[in-house]
Amino acid sequence: MKAFLLIIPLCLLMACSKKDDLGNVEDIPGLGGDTWAASPLDKWLHDSLTVPFNIAVKYKWDQFEFELNKTLVPPKEEKIIPVMSAIQKVWMDTYIAEAGALFFKRYCPKYFILSGSASWNENGTITLGTAEGGRKVVLYLVNDFLTKSMEGYKPSDSANVKQMFHVIEHEFGHILHQTVMYPVEFKRICAGFYTGNWNNISDMNARRDGFVTPYAMSAFDEDFVEMVSTMLVEGKQGFDDIVNSIPEGTSINGVTKAEAQSRLRQKEAMVVSYFLTVWHINFYSLQTRTRKEINQLLY
Structure with a gap:
C-alpha cells in the first residue's frame, strides 16, 4: 500500500512535465487574440x-x-x-x-x-x-440613426432619432430614481391601472387612463421614467399637446378626460419637484435645452 502511494506522485510529475501543444492562447477571442490597432x-x-x-x-x-x-x-x-x-x-x-x-x-x-x-x-x-x-x-x-446633416435623411426619420434620445433619458431616469427614490405619492396617482398587457394598448388609450405612453403602464418605475423621458424629448409644447390630445368621454376603465389630464399634470408636477428638491435641477430649463438640441439635429 505504501509503495502504491509513492508511485502516484511520480506518475503525476511525469504527466505534468509533458509539453502538449495547446496552440497559441492569444488566438483565442478574449485572451488577447481580439486586439486591433486604434x-x-x-x-x-x-x-x-x-x-x-x-x-x-x-x-x-x-x-x-x-x-x-x-x-x-x-x-x-x-x-x-x-x-x-x-x-x-x-x-x-x-x-x-x-x-x-x-x-x-x-x-x-x-x-x-x-x-x-x-x-x-x-x-x-x-x-x-x-x-x-x-x-x-x-x-x-x-x-x-439619421439626422438632417446626413445623406439620405428624410423628415420621417426623426422618429427613430427621437426614440434613441428617449431611451437614453429613460435609462438615466432609472439611474437617478434608483439613487434617490421619487415620492411615494407618485405611485398612488394611477394605482390599480398598471398592467403586464401594456403592449396591446394604444398610445391614445394609455393617455385616456392618465399614462404618457403604453409602456408607462407596465410598472410604477417605468411610469416615472417614461414621464421624464417624454417630457424632455417632446419639450413643453409637445407634452402639452399630448395632454390636450385626450378626447372627450371616458376610457374603457371609466376615466374621464378631465381625470386623465389631471393625472398627467400631477405626474408632471412631481417630476419637476423631484428634480428640483433632490438634484437641484430646474427641469423646465433642462427640458428647453434638450428640445432645442433635438430641433437643431432634426429640423
Whole structure:
C-alpha cells in the first residue's frame, strides 16, 4: 500500500512535465487574440468621452454582450460618431449645463454597448435599450440613426432619432430614481391601472387612463421614467399637446378626460419637484435645452 502511494506522485510529475501543444492562447477571442490597432474613430471616442467622463463605448461586435437567443447585426462604424456626438449634445451637455460636470460624472453610465439592429421579443415588442446597475447601457438600432446633416435623411426619420434620445433619458431616469427614490405619492396617482398587457394598448388609450405612453403602464418605475423621458424629448409644447390630445368621454376603465389630464399634470408636477428638491435641477430649463438640441439635429 505504501509503495502504491509513492508511485502516484511520480506518475503525476511525469504527466505534468509533458509539453502538449495547446496552440497559441492569444488566438483565442478574449485572451488577447481580439486586439486591433486604434483607429481615428477609437481616438475620437477616447478623447471625447473616455478622457473627460470615463465613458467607454464598445462598438466592435461581441455577441456575449447581448442575449444569445437574439439575432442582431453590428453597428456600422460610420454611424458611431454621429450617434455618440448627438447623445453628447442632447443628453450630456444639457445635464452638465443644468447640474454641473461633477453631477454628470458621478451618475452617468460608464459603458455603452452598441447594436446596429433592434432586439425583437417573443411578444412582438422591440427592446431599444437596456441599463444594468446604473453603469452599462445597451443601445439598439444604431444603423437607423439619421439626422438632417446626413445623406439620405428624410423628415420621417426623426422618429427613430427621437426614440434613441428617449431611451437614453429613460435609462438615466432609472439611474437617478434608483439613487434617490421619487415620492411615494407618485405611485398612488394611477394605482390599480398598471398592467403586464401594456403592449396591446394604444398610445391614445394609455393617455385616456392618465399614462404618457403604453409602456408607462407596465410598472410604477417605468411610469416615472417614461414621464421624464417624454417630457424632455417632446419639450413643453409637445407634452402639452399630448395632454390636450385626450378626447372627450371616458376610457374603457371609466376615466374621464378631465381625470386623465389631471393625472398627467400631477405626474408632471412631481417630476419637476423631484428634480428640483433632490438634484437641484430646474427641469423646465433642462427640458428647453434638450428640445432645442433635438430641433437643431432634426429640423
